[in-house]
Structure formats: C-alpha cells, structure tokens
Amino acid sequence: MSDRVADKVLAALAAVKHVPRESISLDSALADLRVDSLDTITLLFELEEHFHLTLPDDVVRSLRTVRQIVEAIERSLAAPGPAPAATSD
Amino acid sequence: MICALGSNVAGCWKELAAGRPGIRRLKAVDPALLRFSNAAEVTGFAPEEHFEPSRQDLLDRFAQFALVAAREAVRDSGVEFTNALRDSTAVVTGCCLGGQTAEDAEFEILYRQGRNRVHPLTIPRTMANAGASMLSMEFGLRGPAFTLSTACSSSSHAIGLAFQMVRSGAAEMALAGGSEAPFSYGLLKAWEAMRVISTDTCRPFSRDRKGMILGEGAAMVLLEPWEAAQARGARIHGEIVGFGMSSDAHHITQPAAEGAALAIAAALRDAGLAREAIGYINAHGTGTLGNDTTETRAIRQVFGAHADRLALSSTKSLHGHALGAAGALEAAATLLALREGVIPPTANYTERDPECDLDVVPNTARALRVECALSNSFAFGGLNAVLAFRAHPA
Numbered sequence: 001m002s003d004r005v006a007d008k009v010l011a012a013l014a015a016v017k018h019v020p021r022e023s024i025s026l027d028s029a030l031a032d033l034r035v036d037s038l039d040t041i042t043l044l045f046e047l048e049e050h051f052h053l054t055l056p057d058d059v060v061r062s063l064r065t066v067r068q069i070v071e072a073i074e075r076s077l078a079a080p081g082p083a084p085a086a087t088s089d
Numbered sequence: 090m091i092c093a094l095g096s097n098v099a100g101c102w103k104e105l106a107a108g109r110p111g112i113r114r115l116k117a118v119d120p121a122l123l124r125f126s127n128a129a130e131v132t133g134f135a136p137e138e139h140f141e142p143s144r145q146d147l148l149d150r151f152a153q154f155a156l157v158a159a160r161e162a163v164r165d166s167g168v169e170f171t172n173a174l175r176d177s178t179a180v181v182t183g184c185c186l187g188g189q190t191a192e193d194a195e196f197e198i199l200y201r202q203g204r205n206r207v208h209p210l211t212i213p214r215t216m217a218n219a220g221a222s223m224l225s226m227e228f229g230l231r232g233p234a235f236t237l238s239t240a241c242s243s244s245s246h247a248i249g250l251a252f253q254m255v256r257s258g259a260a261e262m263a264l265a266g267g268s269e270a271p272f273s274y275g276l277l278k279a280w281e282a283m284r285v286i287s288t289d290t291c292r293p294f295s296r297d298r299k300g301m302i303l304g305e306g307a308a309m310v311l312l313e314p315w316e317a318a319q320a321r322g323a324r325i326h327g328e329i330v331g332f333g334m335s336s337d338a339h340h341i342t343q344p345a346a347e348g349a350a351l352a353i354a355a356a357l358r359d360a361g362l363a364r365e366a367i368g369y370i371n372a373h374g375t376g377t378l379g380n381d382t383t384e385t386r387a388i389r390q391v392f393g394a395h396a397d398r399l400a401l402s403s404t405k406s407l408h409g410h411a412l413g414a415a416g417a418l419e420a421a422a423t424l425l426a427l428r429e430g431v432i433p434p435t436a437n438y439t440e441r442d443p444e445c446d447l448d449v450v451p452n453t454a455r456a457l458r459v460e461c462a463l464s465n466s467f468a469f470g471g472l473n474a475v476l477a478f479r480a481h482p483a
Contacts, residue, residue, distance in 0.1 A: 044284075056288075
C-alpha cells in the first residue's frame with residue numbers, strides 16, 4: 001500500500017471530520033468515525049480532485065473502512081488510461 | 090399537467106396507466122460531461138406555441154411550465170372568474186430552484202465568456218415566485234399569492250396550504266401546484282456531486298436501485314369547497330380531505346422514518362380517516378437507497394398490519410423526480426388513480442428488497458378502485474408533507 005495515498009486519505013478525512021489525524025487509522029471503520037453520507041461525498045470530492053480520478057458511485061457506496069478508500073484509489077490509479085500526477089497541495 | 094409523460098392530463102395519464110417511463114437520454118446538456126446520462130425531460134415543448142414573444146422573454150422554462158399547467162387546470166374546471174372571485178382566489182406554488190436555466194445561461198456569459206453584464210430580465214426570470222406571479226397576472230387573481238420552497242416537498246406543501254386556506258375560508262378558491270425545470274449544466278453537476286443520481290434508470294423499492302432520475306414539469310389544481318364546486322357544476326376530479334406536515338429534525342439529507350410517520354399520521358388525523366380507509370399511497374419513492382427503506386419503515390410504523398393490504402407505487406419511476414414539482418405531479422397522479430380506478434405501477438422494478446417489502450405494484454398498472462389515498466413527499470432537509478384524497482363518487 002502506498003504511503004502517499006494513505007497519508008492523503010488520512011489527512012483529508014481528518015480535515016473533513018475536524019479531528020486530529022492521529023485519532024484515525026487505516027483500519028478505522030467509517031461508521032465508528034461517524035462519517036455520514038455528506039462526509040463521504042465531501043471526502044471523495046477532495047480525494048478525486050487531488051488524484052485526478054473518479055470513483056464510480058457503486059464503489060463509493062461499498063466503502064466501509066479507511067483502508068478500503070485507499071485501496072479503491074490505488075486500484076483507480078493503477079488502471080490503464082490517462083493518469084496525470086497528483087497535485088502537490 | 091406537463092412532464093416527461095405528456096403535455097396535458099390526458100397524455101400524462103395514458104402513460105401513467107400504461108406504466109411507460111418518460112426516462113430517456115438527456116438532451117438539455119451533453120451527457121458526455123456528466124456521470125449520468127438519463128433524465129425525464131419534457132420533450133417537444135415549443136414555448137412559441139404558448140406565449141407571445143414579448144411574454145416569452147420574461148419566462149424561464151419553469152414559469153412556462155407553471156402557466157401551461159395552470160391554463161389547463163382553469164380551463165378544465167370551467168370556472169368563470171368574476172371580479173369578486175378574483176379578489177378572493179389564492180395562488181400558491183411550490184418551486185425548489187427557480188429559474189435555473191436562465192440563471193445558468195447568464196452566469197455562463199459572466200464567468201466563462203468574460204463579459205461583464207447579464208440580461209436585464211435575469212432577476213424576473215430567475216426569482217422562484219415568478220410562477221405564482223405569472224399565474225396571478227394571467228388570470229387576474231388578487232387574493233393571497235406566494236411561493237414556497239421545501240425542496241422535494243415544495244408543491245405538496247403548496248397544495249396543502251392552499252387547501253387549508255380554502256377550508257378555513259381565508260380564500261374562496263385556490264390555484265395551487267408547482268413547477269420545476271432543473272436541467273442546467275451547473276445544477277446537474279451539483280446533483281452529480283451528491284451521488285444520488287442513477288446511472289441507468291429509476292427503480293424505486295427494487296433491490297438493485299441506484300438512485301433517482303431527475304425530471305421536470307408542472308401540475309396545478311384548482312381548489313374550492315365541495316359544495317361550491319357542486320353548485321356550479323364543476324368537473325370534480327376528487328376531494329382533498331387532509332394534509333399533514335412534519336420535520337425530521339435529524340439530518341440535512343438523510344431521511345428519518347419517525348418524521349415521515351408523523352406527517353402520514355397527521356394527514357390521516359386531519360382527514361378524520363382511519364388507517365384502514367387508505368387503499369393506495371403514491372410514495373415519495375425516489376429510488377435512492379435511503380429514502381425507499383425509510384419510507385417503507387414509516388408506512389409500517391403508521392399502518393401496522395394494514396400496510397400489507399394497501400397498494401404503494403412510485404410514479405417517479407415514470408415521470409422522474411421533478412423536485413419542486415414532484416408533489417404536484419404526484420397529487421395529480423393520485424387523483425387520477427382514484428378517478429380512473431387504476432393504480433399506476435412502480436416501473437423498472439426488477440428485484441424484491443427485503444427492506445422494501447410492501448406491495449409496490451411492480452411494472453404493471455392495476456385495476457383497483459380505492460376510496461382514499463395518500464401522496465407522500467419527504468424532502469431533503471427532513472421537511473415532510475402528506476396529502477390525503479378521497480375519490481369523487483361516480
């Protein structure tokens with residue numbers, strides 16, 4: 001698993017939930033973090049913009065843990081097709 | 090009544106009763122720019138056939154729909170407005186978005202084309218009360234007139250408040266309903282970002298449902314006391330007998346069964362109806378994962394064992410989710426179902442969802458004469474409105 005993707009996901013999730021990043025781990029369940037549907041679409045918006053990708057709605061609906069988000073992004077980045085580098089914000 | 094199914098009541102009813110969805114490939118915006126490609130748009134609508142060029146300049150598509158539907162309602166009612174009646178006739182419209190198409194077009198000029206001025210009629214075209222104001226002017230109606238905006242419940246609230254005004258005597262008559270025309274690029278991108286739009290079609294209560302399909306249009310009803318309608322020999326389609334409202338006080342987009350149940354119970358109480366009197370419910374039934382299970386739970390909560398004996402269908406599977414016009418289109422569909430003794434189906438249904446285990450009249454309309462029916466509207470923001478109707482004895 002890439003640290004680059006994991007770091008960004010953890011940072012973005014911490015920002016969306018306004019909690020310290022240390023309080024979130026890759027194995028955290030989104031439900032335990034009280035990530036609701038609006039948090040999810042806000043988080044995915046941030047991550048899709050950052051990594052220049054689009055995750056299908058059915059993939060997004062299946063996400064239950066932080067690790068699953070990281071893996072979904074990595075799968076999308078590894079998929080064939082144009083995959084420009086992430087922005088450096 | 091105007092929507093993806095037709096441009097008048099007869100045309101819309103024909104499709105509702107046949108269970109033929111008006112969901113097609115999106116035309117107003119290039120689907121290549123979006124994550125979804127289907128919509129329930131009004132097709133073949135030529136504004137110039139309905140409005141003089143000078144009037145057309147003033148009207149966004151949503152206000153055009155409002156006028157077209159209202160003209161049909163007034164014509165059909167056979168009412169002749171005297172000056173006294175005009176002074177005491179209310180106009181209440183529901184609208185979620187206002188003149189979205191006009192706004193988007195003008196802001197595109199500003200932001201993308203880099204010009205520094207927009208059309209001088211942008212404000213009158215985009216204001217959400219343009220529909221109510223245009224209806225008032227069209228028919229010279231000078232009684233209470235306003236527009237309310239409660240997202241997907243807007244026009245159910247509008248019809249409900251108009252009903253209360255007529256019942257209380259605050260207005261002698263009321264022209265009420267709602268209209269919406271949401272197909273602008275900016276707004277479709279906003280819906281796309283919400284991730285609630287289906288990538289194929291709208292399958293309410295079906296296990297494989299993927300979300301809603303946006304629709305557009307308008308429906309208007311003319312309300313007056315039963316005795317007055319009978320006395321003037323009006324063509325009566327049915328009776329509104331109750332109206333219930335509630336708020337979830339829960340979440341800005343996630344529905345709560347308790348709030349929906351409160352509104353349903355309030356409508357029954359207002360109508361003085363036992364729950365066993367209800368034979369049909371026109372569901373809010375958006376086809377989203379959240380709504381359909383929550384609505385099922387709410388219906389079970391209120392109706393208990395009777396929930397398994399009533400028919401439930403979502404006509405959004407046919408005319409799409411017309412947002413601020415949805416409640417009015419569904420009120421019209423409910424009245425027509427009562428009048429014709431035919432329940433329009435929940436179309437596009439493929440697979441039973443154990444969490445949506447009511448009789449959803451899948452795919453095929455059902456000949457069924459019921460005495461009383463409800464129309465549910467449960468908006469984003471948790472604002473609920475439920476109308477109760479009784480069939481006009483034939």
